Amino acid sequence: MADKIRVAVISAGMIANAAHIPAYRHLADRVELVAVSDTNPVSAQQTAERHGIPNWYTDTEQMLREQKPDLVSVCTPNRFHKENTMLALSYGCNVACEKPLALTYADTKEMFDYAGKQGKMLIACQTLRYDRQFSVAREFYDNGELGRIYYSEFSCIRRRGIPKWGTFHKKEMNGGGALCDLGVHLLDAILWIQGCPKFESITGASSACLARKEKDIITSLAESGAPSGVFNARPYAPEEFNVEEFAAGSIRLEGGQFMNFKTSWAVNLPPEFRMNICGDKAGYLVADNKILSTMGRYQVDIEPKIFDEDPLKDEPFSGHFYLMENIVDHLQHDAELFIKPEETLNVAKIIDAFYISAAEGREVKASEFD
Numbered sequence: 525m526a527d528k529i530r531v532a533v534i535s536a537g538m539i540a541n542a543a544h545i546p547a548y549r550h551l552a553d554r555v556e557l558v559a560v561s562d563t564n565p566v567s568a569q570q571t572a573e574r575h576g577i578p579n580w581y582t583d584t585e586q587m588l589r590e591q592k593p594d595l596v597s598v599c600t601p602n603r604f605h606k607e608n609t610m611l612a613l614s615y616g617c618n619v620a621c622e623k624p625l626a627l628t629y630a631d632t633k634e635m636f637d638y639a640g641k642q643g644k645m646l647i648a649c650q651t652l653r654y655d656r657q658f659s660v661a662r663e664f665y666d667n668g669e670l671g672r673i674y675y676s677e678f679s680c681i682r683r684r685g686i687p688k689w690g691t692f693h694k695k696e697m698n699g700g701g702a703l704c705d706l707g708v709h710l711l712d713a714i715l716w717i718q719g720c721p722k723f724e725s726i727t728g729a730s731s732a733c734l735a736r737k738e739k740d741i742i743t744s745l746a747e748s749g750a751p752s753g754v755f756n757a758r759p760y761a762p763e764e765f766n767v768e769e770f771a772a773g774s775i776r777l778e779g780g781q782f783m784n785f786k787t788s789w790a791v792n793l794p795p796e797f798r799m800n801i802c803g804d805k806a807g808y809l810v811a812d813n814k815i816l817s818t819m820g821r822y823q824v825d826i827e828p829k830i831f832d833e834d835p836l837k838d839e840p841f842s843g844h845f846y847l848m849e850n851i852v853d854h855l856q857h858d859a860e861l862f863i864k865p866e867e868t869l870n871v872a873k874i875i876d877a878f879y880i881s882a883a884e885g886r887e888v889k890a891s892e893f894d
């Protein structure tokens with residue numbers, strides 16, 4: 525694909541406006557944004573006008589038929605990822621779909637299988653991996669500085685940060701709550717940092733005891749995950765809330781590795797982001813940028829000097845810029861994709877297994893999905 529890549533975006537919400545479209549515009553010499561679709565005509569039209577996109581639609585199939593894009597971004601609520609991805613693939617498009625790709629592991633697998641059959645690219649937008657701190661951690665892992673990893677943990681806690689827009693709080697639309705919104709990113713990143721070991725089993729628990737009883741708690745859009753503001757804001761309706769606000773679990777990975785995690789939109793704990801990777805040579809406290817190890821007879825703490833010269837560091841969704849560049853490099857020059865199908869499927873299986881474990885109060889094994 526030597527010429528400019530024709531791109532269309534399905535949905536005109538927060539992530540389309542704040543991340544996908546700006547990332548494509550940044551690549552204007554290699555990409556042509558041809559159209560946007562949204563079931564809400566006002567959103568579609570305003571988004572097209574805001575970004576100078578020449579065409580807008582409320583009928584996605586009509587857009588695909590008329591515009592014949594090479595690449596499509598699927599940015600709808602989770603519930604509609606699969607149908608829009610399958611539709612775009614059936615029209616011969618490559619697809620970058622927001623995370624999580626689908627509500628179940630089975631659907632995620634069906635999507636990748638169909639992409640393979642169509643000979644097209646399908647990639648999940650697990651853009652957190654591009655954060656500097658995570659790529660540094662992965663570099664330490666790759667170079668053997670941490671040794672054999674046998675334990676890892678993350679904690680991604682919002683004290684009160686339920687998204688106040690869209691349909692994140694409805695199970696039928698989002699699949700789940702904090703784990704599907706935040707946890708999916710952190711799970712993907714922490715597994716990637718340690719070479720993507722395969723999931724073996726999980727024990728998890730979830731809760732939803734605050735959201736439904738708190739109507740007037742004050743929080744900020746930034747705390748809810750929309751640092752650039754939202755498009756299509758809707759009033760938050762606590763009585764609709766039917767997903768988990770807090771999730772915690774323990775995971776066994778191949779090679780005897782073990783992982784603990786907790787993540788929340790609302791919990792009576794301090795806000796926290798923590799990720800620790802523990803190897804037999806050293807441990808890396810990713811969020812604190814500190815290596816714990818020994819030197820001779822002494823315990824040492826090492827603070828790597830990371831000079832952040834990232835030209836996109838002020839972009840709130842810079843990961844999308846790097847991901848779109850990787851996708852364009854892949855489509856035009858056959859570059860290796862940064863996020864592989866088997867890695868996304870591994871995370872999808874963990875999330876599916878978590879909800880079974882939380883509902884049934886038991887350990888769930890990966891083999892149950894074969």
Ligand SMILES: NC(=O)c1ccc[n+]([C@@H]2O[C@H](COP(=O)([O-])OP(=O)(O)OC[C@H]3O[C@@H](n4cnc5c(N)ncnc54)[C@H](O)[C@@H]3O)[C@@H](O)[C@H]2O)c1
Nearest residue numbers: 535536537538539562563564599600601602604622623690
């Ligand atoms: N990668 C990230 O960092 C990140 C961050 C936030 C959200 N997301 C993901 O992006 C997706 C969208 O989130 P958002 O915050 O933009 O939501 P949003 O509510 O702001 O936008 C959703 C848009 O989709 C439209 N829509 C609904 N059904 C549609 C359909 N069938 N066809 C076309 N348009 C449809 C709505 O009208 C709305 O404009 C979710 O999957 C979410 O998990 C990813």
